[in-house]
Amino acid sequence: MQQQKLSLQEVKKSCENCYKCELGKSRTNVVFSSGVENNKLMVIGEAPGYYEDRSGIPFVGKAGKLLDKILESQGFSREKNIYICNTIKCRPPNNRNPLPEEKNACREYLDAQIDILKPAIIILCGGVAVKSFLETSPGITKVRGRWYDGPHGSSMMPIFHPSYLLRNDSREKGSPKWLMWQDIQEIKRVYDSI
Ligand code: URA
Secondary structure (H helix, E strand, O other): OOOOOOHHHHHEEEEEHOOOHHHHHOOOOOOOOOOOHHHHEEEEOOOOOOHHHHHOOOOHHHHHHHHHHHHHHOOOOOOOOOEEEEEOOOOOOOOOOOOOOHHHHHHHHHHHHHHHHHOOOEEEEHHHHHHHHHOOOOOOHHHOOOOEEEEHOOOEEEEOHHHHHHHHOOOOOOOOOHHHHHHHHHHHHHHOOO
């Protein structure tokens, strides 16, 4: 018998009952997504941090506030037109990078989010997200700002993680902040053409 496709609500529910990796034991909340369910724009970050674990909402700390500002500069917001999630849904201790086994255990939830929404554009936020999709990634500085073919015919663009921008204050030409400005404008250009 053919399996009925799950809804995002059902996927979220099974994620909330998930103990496939050790992070299930230490989490306060599963951090599944925020924003509106839409088929145009999805942002995939790395992993929940302290504030995300506490609130159950992705990107609510300092880096998240900067991400919101960057997106809002182009008319993107969680209320209107963007869906945000992470490669893994539970916080790693001390905000370390997710381990391969944690990413593997959580992959089915990320894949389900993509399969259900089928976003036309996927923004990969930072090196951890990039490595989940590009097999041989030469590092974020080399791949950011370029378009790659993603799942279901989507276009994927890697961008710097906002926490990297928080550590690099310069706005000079060629600086991480300046490059981010180029990237978000390019994303808007393609978004408007869809
Ligand atoms: N950094 C991420 O990559 N994701 C979050 O949800 C918060 C911080």
